[in-house]
Amino acid sequence: MNQRSLHPFAWWAWGIGIAVTASQSPGTLALILLCIGAAMVVYSKKSDQPWAKAFSIGVRLGFIAFVIRMIIGVTLSVPIPGNTLFTLPTLPLPDWMAGIRIGGPVTSERLSITATEALTFFTLILAIAAASALANPKQGLRALPGVMHQAGVALIISTTLIPHFVTSIQRIKQARRLRGDQQRIAFRKIAVPIFEDSLQRAINLGAAMESRGYGLNDSSIGRRFGSQILLSSIVAITIGITLFLAAIKGAAIAFALGIALLVIGLFVASKSTIRTRYRPQVWKGAEWIVLATSITLISVVILENQSTLTTSAIFILAITPLFVAPKESGLKNVIGVAH
Amino acid sequence: MGQTGSGKSSLLKLINGLVPHHTGGILSGEITVAGRSTRMHRPRELADLIGIVGQNPAEGFVTDTVEEEIAFGMESLGIPRDVMRKRVEETLDLLGLAQLRDRSLSTLSGGEAQRVAIAAVLTMHPKVLLLDEPTSALDPIAAEEVLSILARLVHDLGLTIIIAEHRLERVLQFVDRIIHVLGEENSGQVRIGLPQDIMAQSQSAPPVVLLGKDQEWNPLPLTVRDARRLAEPLRDKLANLSPPIRKSPEIKSLPFIFEIKKLLVEYEKKVAIKGIDFEVRQGEVVALMGRNGAGKSSLLGSAVGITPIKSGQVLLNGKPAQELKGKSLISLVGFVPQEATDLLYGESVLQECTFADRDSQVTPGTTYKILNQLLPDISEIAHPRDLSEGQRLCLVLAIVLAAAPKLLILDEPTRGLDYSAKLRLINILRAMADEGRSVILATHDVELVAEVATRVVFLAEGEKIADGSTLEILTSSPAFAPQISKILAPGKWLTFSEITSALEQN
Numbered sequence: 001m002n003q004r005s006l007h008p009f010a011w012w013a014w015g016i017g018i019a020v021t022a023s024q025s026p027g028t029l030a031l032i033l034l035c036i037g038a039a040m041v042v043y044s045k046k047s048d049q050p051w052a053k054a055f056s057i058g059v060r061l062g063f064i065a066f067v068i069r070m071i072i073g074v075t076l077s078v079p080i081p082g083n084t085l086f087t088l089p090t091l092p093l094p095d096w097m098a099g100i101r102i103g104g105p106v107t108s109e110r111l112s113i114t115a116t117e118a119l120t121f122f123t124l125i126l127a128i129a130a131a132s133a134l135a136n137p138k139q140g141l142r143a144l145p146g147v148m149h150q151a152g153v154a155l156i157i158s159t160t161l162i163p164h165f166v167t168s169i170q171r172i173k174q175a176r177r178l179r180g181d182q183q184r185i186a187f188r189k190i191a192v193p194i195f196e197d198s199l200q201r202a203i204n205l206g207a208a209m210e211s212r213g214y215g216l217n218d219s220s221i222g223r224r225f226g227s228q229i230l231l232s233s234i235v236a237i238t239i240g241i242t243l244f245l246a247a248i249k250g251a252a253i254a255f256a257l258g259i260a261l262l263v264i265g266l267f268v269a270s271k272s273t274i275r276t277r278y279r280p281q282v283w284k285g286a287e288w289i290v291l292a293t294s295i296t297l298i299s300v301v302i303l304e305n306q307s308t309l310t311t312s313a314i315f316i317l318a319i320t321p322l323f324v325a326p327k328e329s330g331l332k333n334v335i336g337v338a339h
Numbered sequence: 340m341g342q343t344g345s346g347k348s349s350l351l352k353l354i355n356g357l358v359p360h361h362t363g364g365i366l367s368g369e370i371t372v373a374g375r376s377t378r379m380h381r382p383r384e385l386a387d388l389i390g391i392v393g394q395n396p397a398e399g400f401v402t403d404t405v406e407e408e409i410a411f412g413m414e415s416l417g418i419p420r421d422v423m424r425k426r427v428e429e430t431l432d433l434l435g436l437a438q439l440r441d442r443s444l445s446t447l448s449g450g451e452a453q454r455v456a457i458a459a460v461l462t463m464h465p466k467v468l469l470l471d472e473p474t475s476a477l478d479p480i481a482a483e484e485v486l487s488i489l490a491r492l493v494h495d496l497g498l499t500i501i502i503a504e505h506r507l508e509r510v511l512q513f514v515d516r517i518i519h520v521l522g523e524e525n526s527g528q529v530r531i532g533l534p535q536d537i538m539a540q541s542q543s544a545p546p547v548v549l550l551g552k553d554q555e556w557n558p559l560p561l562t563v564r565d566a567r568r569l570a571e572p573l574r575d576k577l578a579n580l581s582p583p584i585r586k587s588p589e590i591k592s593l594p595f596i597f598e599i600k601k602l603l604v605e606y607e608k609k610v611a612i613k614g615i616d617f618e619v620r621q622g623e624v625v626a627l628m629g630r631n632g633a634g635k636s637s638l639l640g641s642a643v644g645i646t647p648i649k650s651g652q653v654l655l656n657g658k659p660a661q662e663l664k665g666k667s668l669i670s671l672v673g674f675v676p677q678e679a680t681d682l683l684y685g686e687s688v689l690q691e692c693t694f695a696d697r698d699s700q701v702t703p704g705t706t707y708k709i710l711n712q713l714l715p716d717i718s719e720i721a722h723p724r725d726l727s728e729g730q731r732l733c734l735v736l737a738i739v740l741a742a743a744p745k746l747l748i749l750d751e752p753t754r755g756l757d758y759s760a761k762l763r764l765i766n767i768l769r770a771m772a773d774e775g776r777s778v779i780l781a782t783h784d785v786e787l788v789a790e791v792a793t794r795v796v797f798l799a800e801g802e803k804i805a806d807g808s809t810l811e812i813l814t815s816s817p818a819f820a821p822q823i824s825k826i827l828a829p830g831k832w833l834t835f836s837e838i839t840s841a842l843e844q845n
Binding site for chain 2: 177179182204205206210212213277
């Protein structure tokens with residue numbers, strides 16, 4: 001990694017900042033600006049690594065969500081009085097469902113409210129897609145605190161196993177051709193060797209990891225204790241997020257508790273593990289700026305009402321990475337040929 | 340050293356405790372490494388003392404880039420970050436991997452992967468390095484490179500290296516002592532001694548030792564250099580004899596069995612084969628040589644239609660290979676891939692034979708009969724994966740030969756074969772050629788080529804760079820010359836058997 005790229009967690013902080021802002025109904029213009037800002041940042045900073053495709057997938061997914069939300073919003077809802085644009089045929093519903101109707105008059109108010117809500121959805125999806133397109137997932141996994149390291153390694157191994165699986169299947173298909181096997185249904189002949197292959201590979205990998213010291217001192221009591229504290233911190237944070245989104249009081253307390261537990265848990269766990277990290281992703285000025293703008297973005301939208309000033313502030317804050325973040329490093333690997 | 344399946348790999352795994360901690364089994368006796376018993380310590384607790392590199396290093400890779408892989412072991416040991424940085428840089432330089440540091444592990448060639456695997460254990464600063472057939476998949480030059488690095492490590496760092504190897508001709512010059520694992524028939528005993536003593540007693544030995552024994556040279560030469568000094572009288576004696584002519588010239592008039600015209604093969608971004616013309620006549624044994632990744636496997640694959648062809652023609656007996664399938668394909672061409680196991684999907688030897696009889700549409704039992712000729716003492720209920728490398732190759736050969744193909748293709752057949760298994764293979768191939776069938780083999784094993792090939796074709800970067808008689812091609816290149824020809828140069832001798840038969844006739 002000679003070229004510098006922004007810490008993946010900073011990208012996630014940025015993406016989450018945009019998502020939270022969008023969820024706080026900052027106004028249609030602000031939503032549109034957020035989408036444009038996210039797209040600008042993604043297109044100027046993304047690499048040519050496979051995960052960079054996440055953004056275009058996110059745009060498509062967001063668009064589908066937008067359309068579905070519009071259809072539902074227009075056809076099925078509580079009547080909103082106002083300027084009627086056109087009237088859809090009404091579907092009669094039983095008495096106990098009074099208050100909801102399908103079809104009926106479509107007012108411009110309803111259309112605009114639905115559009116804003118759908119746009120919120122769109123922006124949320126876009127924000128997450130933007131973060132996953134920019135953050136290098138493998139470095140992200142490596143940056144996980146020591147306690148979660150094993151989960152990270154397992155995930156990295158499993159991502160490298162998929163191509164092996166594909167070659168396994170190819171090899172067996174080739175073998176059948178080479179042996180002139182023309183039987184149609186041969187589930188057993190394909191499935192059994194694939195399982196044998198994978199098992200053999202797993203055993204070999206296990207032996208290699210074992211003999212390279214993997215898992216040395218992994219079973220200390222401090223570590224297990226630390227993991228339990230971390231688990232409870234995750235629960236507390238999840239409760240906090242739920243309360244916050246549902247606008248119920250107590251969110252701040254749950255959040256604070258969660259973060260306190262997180263810090264304690266990480267401290268306890270890292271004290272008791274001897275694993276060290278080679279060339280960790282650095283967290284420097286650019287990362288701090290991105291994190292700070294993300295926090296400011298969230299506070300602006302929570303504290304301030306809709307105004308031209310906040311809208312422009314939101315836009316500027318959202319595109320800050322454009323100025324501070326380095327371009328994500330691209331593919332350096334020569335595509336190899338199996339021979 | 341030792342025969343296939345004699346327990347060389349097990350011995351290595353015993354030293355670092357993978358046997359019995361990882362594999363299970365009953366261990367009696369005691370093994371201590373630098374005072375630590377493998378009985379009391381798991382392999383991970385010995386990782387700072389012993390590094391092991393398996394037969395297929397790519398299967399042991401945990402991360403996805405070279406640099407991370409090299410650091411992985413140190414991370415587990417909890418080595419401070421600045422020390423890690425320093426060691427990674429040192430090791431990258433030591434093994435000449437600095438260029439490759441950012442490369443994805445899946446794009447490495449065999450030799451590179453081997454070096455990365457060695458680097459990955461060296462950073463833990465082990466006192467002992469265990470290597471299981473480190474050069475079996477490598478071309479002679481890449482093998483030379485890996486072995487000379489190992490020799491340097493021994494000299495510079497005082498490392499102890501234990502290496503399991505079949506191709507003694509490659510490693511004999513570096514070793515101080517030999518552990519000869521005698522295998523099952525000798526109840527798993529080992530003989531430990533100086534290379535000269537072990538070689539003097541051993542049946543299987545590289546050509547240079549065989550020649551030395553035959554000529555009763557004293558001391559027994561182990562390297563080409565030693566032998567050349569002693570070979571003066573033999574060179575004089577052979578000067579007025581001529582080596583036997585390989586494969587009579589009337590072969591020229593026989594029809595082509597396999598033809599390639601302007602073949603072009605491309606994978607995603609790389610051209611694997613650049614417009615090659617190539618043909619094989621009936622009764623020829625053609626050896627395909629060249630570096631790892633030169634396009635040998637792609638070329639062979641095109642003969643059976645498993646290589647996607649961009650342009651050009653591949654004809655088997657005048658018919659396009661791509662269009663043939665089933666019985667009509669296998670009665671023309673038999674293909675033994677690099678990993679012979681790939682062809683096996685049955686659950687016992689007998690089941691494999693039954694499948695083969697059905698696919699080749701021959702009378703039931705044919706395959707088993709062929710197998711019995713190749714390998715008289717094979718258990719029919721054994722699972723193909725439990726067979727030794729040599730036994731597996733014989734099983735695959737039997738399956739392929741059941742359809743009586745006119746052309747036999749072997750991709751790297753001697754990988755993991757000991758001298759006696761190799762000799763058996765040589766006899767099979769010679770018999771096939773005598774019956775008028777053709778053989779194409781891609782191999783790095785120059786000694787095998789010297790024994791059986793009538794013609795050698797050299798590939799480099801997807802192009803054919805040389806095509807000629809075995810004698811002419813092998814003696815013209817120092818890296819690819821067999822030991823005998825190095826000893827007796829400028830005399831044009833290739834194999835030990837040529838010399839003995841010439842001397843006998845005289």
